[in-house]
Amino acid sequence: MFNLTPTVRNLLIVNVAFFLAQMSLLPLITQVGSLYAIGSPYFYPWQFFTYMFLHGGWGHLISNMFGLISFGPLLEQRWGPARFLTFWMICGVGAGLLYEGVRSYELYKVEQARQEFHQSPSGADFANFFRDYFPEAMGYETLAAALQRNPQNQEYIDAATAAIDGAVTSTRDSRNSGMLGASGALFGILFAFAYLFPNTELMLLFFPFPIKAKYFVFLYSLYELYKGVHRTPGDNVAHFAHLGGLLIGFIILRFWERDREKFY
Structure with a gap:
């Protein structure tokens, strides 16, 4: 069903391995590797990198990995393994940084x-x-x-x-306030897919008819923005990390477009 490319397959293996370690072998990984607010006693700088390899449950892991294996292979075939991995990592780290900025502002308002x-x-x-x-x-x-x-x-x-x-x-x-998950990196992948293959029709489980990639990502972005601004009680989704991944993906693609011969 899925034509897994080397980097996509390796990312899948690493994420599953880390999740199994979280669940059974070394649960402390969740605390040490999740991204906490700057100023928290649990914050460490490496968390901007490690948080994207950790997940909060099987549903969280499966949804992110399903997105990776669905949209990642075509991008890796277009870019090659090195550029695809670079894009994934930068989007993940960048999403964490932007999310931390929003969280710091929110905490500043609360403290005020x-x-x-x-x-x-x-x-x-x-x-x-x-x-x-x-x-x-x-x-x-x-x-x-x-x-x-x-x-x-x-x-x-x-x-x-x-x-x-x-x-x-x-x-x-x-x-329990740490943020974790590969969603920031994944949203960068979603944006790149819609950017490079805008008219590809997607058949989604929760959508009754095909929708072009460009419309799907646009609507999804609006949804994330709305949910991020209008937080509801009990919503523990890092919506601004998702939007951060989208924004970083856009910036990277615009930068790479300067060298169109290598980009395409």
């Missing part, structure tokens, strides 16, 4: 809101903090209402401050 609450605590600001930054949180409304009715109550102020501090710390320093 925390400091503002420390300086001037109120029930309304307490409720708005969780509503804006932790919409999945539950139970804060009761304390917010109590603090709003009794703004000078030190017990309420201390409890609200502790709740906000705990939420911020757990977001930045939690062992």
Whole structure:
């Protein structure tokens, strides 16, 4: 069914091997290799490279590897193994860097809101903090209402401050806050496929009729942008890493196009 080229096959083997190691042989790999926020006690610089070889479950792994073996071989045949691997790695690392930039900005906004609450605590600001930054949180409304009715109550102020501090710390320093997966690199591959083979018709499992690659990637990009901007409670997908892979893929292809004879 799939005509696996050498680099695609090797990437598939490496990703499966790392996942098996995560699950059974050395679970610590997940913590050491996932990409954590800069400033987290679990962050290490090599994570910009290692995160793309780790996955959060069988479904996560299979979906990424299915995309790799579906779209990768044709690109490797066009570019050759060395250029294909270079493209994959740069897209993966670049996606991690851009995702980290977005996450750092988000954490900066959360920290700023925390400091503002420390300086001037109120029930309304307490409720708005969780509503804006932790919409999945539950139970804060009761304390917010109590603090709003009794703004000078030190017990309420201390409890609200502790709740906000705990939420911020757990977001930045939690062992479960690392980002992992090959999706950033894969989205670079998706963009390259649509860029080089725009009119190739794809038959997707979740789409009832064929769709050209260029339209599929365009619609998928819009979906990722919407989901990244309008985060819903419980959504732990790194949408901006996906968009980062797309952007890096675009930049690389535009750069390579300067030397069209070698590119094509």
